[in-house]
Amino acid sequence: MQQFAIQTRGLRKVFGEKVALRNLSLEVPRGEVFGFLGPNGAGKTTAMKILLGLAAPTEGRAVVLGRAAGDVAARRQIGFLPEHFRFYDWLTAAELLQLYGRLYGMPAGPLRQRVPAFLDLVGLTPHRDQRLREFSKGMLQRIGLAQALLNDPELILLDEPTSGLDPVGRRLVRDIIKAQRERGATVFLNSHLLSEVEITCDRVAFIKHGEVLETRELRGLAEGALQVAIRARKLTGESLPGLSPWASSARLEGERLTLEVSSTDVLPEVLRYLVAQGADVYEVIPQRISLEELFLRIIGTDGGL
């Protein structure tokens, strides 16, 4: 079995004059929940379309589940929830799942059992015979989620899955993603809700102007990226270079010293050093860097525009 559910090398996509993807190289290990983050227009949806075979790259190569992106056999193992989920709204919820189940090649017998089970999973059992044109945005998002999971896919691509959902719906999405990870599936998640990504993802990639700027493991985010605010007197700028063994950056503004350290483990050493330099330390406050801060640092505040 391939180690990676998704592998891309130098993906480039050009629409006329516009370069949507510049040089996208990405590796998504199997069994992970992977967040794909970036500002609007960064190329996230284009990248997803290429992975699904909806669009062809201008250059580069994408491999999904060991096959070329868009391969029909690979699509049998993929579930996809588009950001703006549109479908045959003249069908009822149950009919839509039956249709998609048949397109997945599922036999009629098992499908008859799966459809009610998946409607139940997303809380739409009371609306099974209602036409989709009568559904609210949240209900459409739920049926979209059900159809993305119907085939027990090895890889699930979710484009803004919590868009249009209330807090109960968002909780449902989180629980479903967790259950899919426990089942061994890979989840590729594109979301603007960074708090959701922070809770659900194992790893994230930051994308801007059509290329990946950085990939980070989120499990280590709390430990790996720490900002410490220290209030101290009798401290001068000359002491700052001596902090380099423990701090990746140090900034002094009056009595306030801001450090970036790799872990809370180094704080006793930092304090001993500052006291040895003659400083009077009144306050030490470690602050965890949120994914949002990390996002803004990596992507920048211009939003990539």
Place this chain on the structure above:
Amino acid sequence: MGAWIMAGVTFREAARKKILWLALAAGAGFLALFATGLYFNLKDLAVRPNHLMARAGINSLLMLGLYAVDGLAVAMTVMISADTLSGEIASGTIQAVATKPVARWEVLLGKWLGFVGMLTLYLAMMVGGVSGLTYALSAHFLRAGVTPRHLLLGTCLIWLECLLMLNLTMLCGTAFSTLTNAVLALGMHGIAFIGGWVEQAGAFTHSPRAVNVGIVASVLMPSESLWRRAVYEMQSPVVSAFGFGPFNAESIPSGLMVAYAAAYLTFALGLALHRFAHRDL
């Protein structure tokens, strides 16, 4: 398998959106009106002694009915199929289907099969209705049923004309928006239509240059040629001798032109399948 599922979806969509039932109901209304008009015409004609003229008149009414059916079928074909690809691509509906394990060509072929089923049903009802009513009423009043000369062959040619319009619409649907698609398909049919008239008039006035203009128009879009050939196959030769009009074929499209039209529509479908399989969605 995917193609058959998509054919079923296409048929079901037309039925669920009431397009199919309304088309059939409108067709039934058309047939009722045709039968009424035919009934009164026959009643008045039957009292005259010249049965040959009466038969010629009924034959013209029959061809008028078939001409109207041909026009309705062409318009119906374009209208029901113009949005199927353009609309689903524009709205993104196609994405949920195209990411399922079904080849793109199966999606398009399935839709095509669904529309072919619908237009076959429509033509069978309308051509069968017009011909059957004419035969039954003329047999009652004139004691000799009037039928198209080669009904099956003529119907097949009208069916081919609708297939040509369908395939052209499917092809344009892979590249243009719904409205542009419909305008383009009907515009092409308009060129064929006026080209056909120019050719007929040219043949009537013995102007070979006008005939050639019509032939060039038919090469661009051979739909009208198929109708003209259908007229030739279905019209009584006695009535044809009376003059020129939409129910006569002064300049008869050759078998080669019919073969060209068949190749044209096959190529259009092939190109539509290719384009749809390779375009971004």
